Amino acid sequence: MQIRIVKPGILSTVQDLGRMQYLSQAVPVSGVMDSLSARTANMALGNPDNAAVIEFTYADAEFIAESDLLLAYAGDGAILQAGETVILEERPYFIPAGTSIQLVNNPTGSRTYLAIAGGFDVPEVLGSRSTYITAGLGGFKGRALQMGDVLTASDNLSYTSTKILSSLKGAHINFAHWSIARRMFQPADNKRIRIVPAHEFNWFHGISIVNFLSEGYTLGQRSNRMGYHLEGGPINRIIKNELLSTGVTPGTIQVAGDGTMVMLMADCQTTGGYPRIAQVASVDMPLCGQFKPGDTIYFEDISRQTAEMLYIEREAELLQLREAIRLKYL
Amino acid sequence: MRSPINSAISFGIYSLSEQSVTLEFGHEISEELHHQISSFDRLIHSNTFAGFKTTVPAYSTLSIFYDILEVSQSDMPGEDCFTKVSNYLHQLQSEQLTQPNTPNNSITNITIPTCYGGEYGEDIAEVAQLNNLSIDEVISLHSTAIYKVYMIGFVPGFAYLGGMDQRLATPRKPSPRKAIPAGSVGIAGEQTGIYPLETPGGWQLLGRTPIKLFDANKAQPSLLKAGDQVKFQPIDHNQFNQYHQ
Numbered sequence: 274m275q276i277r278i279v280k281p282g283i284l285s286t287v288q289d290l291g292r293m294q295y296l297s298q299a300v301p302v303s304g305v306m307d308s309l310s311a312r313t314a315n316m317a318l319g320n321p322d323n324a325a326v327i328e329f330t331y332a333d334a335e336f337i338a339e340s341d342l343l344l345a346y347a348g349d350g351a352i353l354q355a356g357e358t359v360i361l362e363e364r365p366y367f368i369p370a371g372t373s374i375q376l377v378n379n380p381t382g383s384r385t386y387l388a389i390a391g392g393f394d395v396p397e398v399l400g401s402r403s404t405y406i407t408a409g410l411g412g413f414k415g416r417a418l419q420m421g422d423v424l425t426a427s428d429n430l431s432y433t434s435t436k437i438l439s440s441l442k443g444a445h446i447n448f449a450h451w452s453i454a455r456r457m458f459q460p461a462d463n464k465r466i467r468i469v470p471a472h473e474f475n476w477f478h479g480i481s482i483v484n485f486l487s488e489g490y491t492l493g494q495r496s497n498r499m500g501y502h503l504e505g506g507p508i509n510r511i512i513k514n515e516l517l518s519t520g521v522t523p524g525t526i527q528v529a530g531d532g533t534m535v536m537l538m539a540d541c542q543t544t545g546g547y548p549r550i551a552q553v554a555s556v557d558m559p560l561c562g563q564f565k566p567g568d569t570i571y572f573e574d575i576s577r578q579t580a581e582m583l584y585i586e587r588e589a590e591l592l593q594l595r596e597a598i599r600l601k602y603l
Numbered sequence: 604m605r606s607p608i609n610s611a612i613s614f615g616i617y618s619l620s621e622q623s624v625t626l627e628f629g630h631e632i633s634e635e636l637h638h639q640i641s642s643f644d645r646l647i648h649s650n651t652f653a654g655f656k657t658t659v660p661a662y663s664t665l666s667i668f669y670d671i672l673e674v675s676q677s678d679m680p681g682e683d684c685f686t687k688v689s690n691y692l693h694q695l696q697s698e699q700l701t702q703p704n705t706p707n708n709s710i711t712n713i714t715i716p717t718c719y720g721g722e723y724g725e726d727i728a729e730v731a732q733l734n735n736l737s738i739d740e741v742i743s744l745h746s747t748a749i750y751k752v753y754m755i756g757f758v759p760g761f762a763y764l765g766g767m768d769q770r771l772a773t774p775r776k777p778s779p780r781k782a783i784p785a786g787s788v789g790i791a792g793e794q795t796g797i798y799p800l801e802t803p804g805g806w807q808l809l810g811r812t813p814i815k816l817f818d819a820n821k822a823q824p825s826l827l828k829a830g831d832q833v834k835f836q837p838i839d840h841n842q843f844n845q846y847h848q
Binding site: 293294295296297298299300301398399407408410411415469472517518519520521522524525542543544552554555577578580581582584585588 | 617618619620621622623625630631632656657658659660661662663664665666668671672675683684685754755756757758759760761763800802817819823824825828829
């Protein structure tokens with residue numbers, strides 16, 4: 274299966290679930306910003322969760338099917354259409370060769386994930402297919418997709434993918450009459466983010482902490498895949514110790530010298546020297562991946578134990594879902 | 604004074620995320636702490652637990668990343684994943700006290716050929732002037748010291764080096780440059796470093812090395828790693844250009 278990029282949009286990159294093995298050499302995790310959407314798209318096709326997908330940022334992009342395709346997409350940055358025909362999200366679609374597909378604006382979020390059966394076949398670099406543009410490594414030639422790029426999927430389809438494909442294949446666009454309800458896995462309020470207090474939580478003034486847990490913070494214009502600048506009331510410190518650079522990870526919320534907060538995201542540095550007020554609960558990182566500059570978000574504190582339990586429960590539910598799809602196509 | 608170090612290893616543990624913990628060995632930059640962190644890092648890598656992924660050593664901490672599902676399904680004692688991993692690491696620490704030290708005999712010495720001054724080191728005159736030194740003295744002080752790699756951070760392959768002669772300490776540029784070429788050797792405050800990739804930055808530039816500090820095509824992509832010893836070797840323009848042939 275093969276597609277050609279006709280219009281790349283503002284930032285489109287090939288990503289998988291990230292690169293963990295070289296953190297000690299300061300190679301960031303990278304990978305998809307919204308892993309729940311990316312995994313949903315892969316799951317709907319019978320792909321492994323870690324299969325490489327395209328992460329589109331907003332809409333205004335277009336690609337053409339250069340062969341028959343089995344595709345699925347999920348995310349809140351765009352809606353896919355083949356001309357006038359709306360393609361429904363979170364379910365497998367058969368798309369005949371020659372079909373042109375456009376991404377049109379979906380204002381509820383920022384990123385949309387396109388999966389095709391077999392996963393996009395780009396070379397594995399340092400154990401991952403994720404693009405890290407700053408160092409020009411991974412993904413499609415280490416860079417964002419451009420007009421004319423041709424991307425091919427691996428021929429190695431799973432048993433489930435093969436069965437889904439044969440159930441939908443024909444002369445016209447066709448789709449399965451089931452879908453994955455991704456939003457069922459997430460809280461209804463997608464701007465309220467659960468956090469666990471971080472190691473330097475007590476370095477900050479009590480009033481600042483109350484504000485942090487009650488006021489809204491707005492994503493600044495400079496927000497990107499490395500991190501989000503959060504604009505709002507300043508977070509003041511009572512302990513003014515110097516923090517030596519230490520390990521940080523996506524979801525870490527740092528407080529800079531001027532009292533502003535930065536939420537670290539997929540392409541963040543592996544170490545940082547700013548005190549940390551909070552760590553976003555892993556289950557809510559996919560929600561954060563859909564934020565865009567101008568969005569106002571809120572924080573709610575939960576315990577470390579609760580965050581861990583929520584994560585394990587979410588994974589158990591996803592495992593069940595994957596199994597249900599597999600059984601459906603036995 | 605390195606032999607009795609085992610008995611001195613102690614750390615606190617805190618949760619970094621659901622999938623990582625950080626061991627805190629102290630609160631300062633010292634060779635002693637660095638040695639403790641390196642030996643515990645080696646110990647974990649030779650005694651991994653179910654779900655272990657990787658570590659990130661820093662000045663005074665060692666962060667450990669793992670797969671939460673594998674940890675939760677493992678039979679390590681503890682009511683949740685953080686406790687399971689903490690118990691395991693404390694156990695490892697106490698067992699290590701009774702074991703003979705496994706010294707790291709393989710300290711790697713790396714020489715960084717550097718062309719000082721001129722177009723590659725635009726700020727060398729400023730660094731000299733601010734510190735009441737001649738340019739030759741700056742080059743000599745910078746290239747005779749032996750530096751220790753404390754950690755890799757900031758961007759892929761960037762080494763935090765300890766051991767710079769404090770007579771060279773120079774504040775950062777008031778406004779950062781938009782792009783500093785890969786291989787640039789510079790000073791920021793009391794530290795010196797080498798830019799592995801072209802990035803914006805406010806460092807005072809002394810020179811440039813023609814060698815690659817980071818290469819994603821290599822099995823060990825970063826030329827430097829925590830624990831290495833580094834020395835700068837002055838080279839001239841001709842020698843610099845020969846590296847590119």
